[in-house]
Amino acid sequence: MKRRPIMMQLAFIRSEKQVTQRQLAKTLFLNPQAVSKRETGLHMPTLAEVDRQARALGYRLALVPLQGDAP
Secondary structure: OOOOOHHHHHHHHHHHOOOOHHHHHHHHOOOHHHHHHHHHOOOOOOHHHHHHHHHHOOOOOOOOOOOOOOO
8 A cells, every 4th residue: 555644545436435524424423524634634533433433444543663664
């Protein structure tokens, strides 16, 4: 996967899975405008909100060490 900001990546994944903003919003108990605002950067979601959205798309968040920076 190409490296890009997380919400752009989730928007790309949503699109690739052919899930509409409306469908995702229903799953997350949000309105479609809230999903749109997250994906376009008009709303900065919390980490918990990002995690919920990722899980709704079949992904999970993970922290991984940067190459060469591991203790």
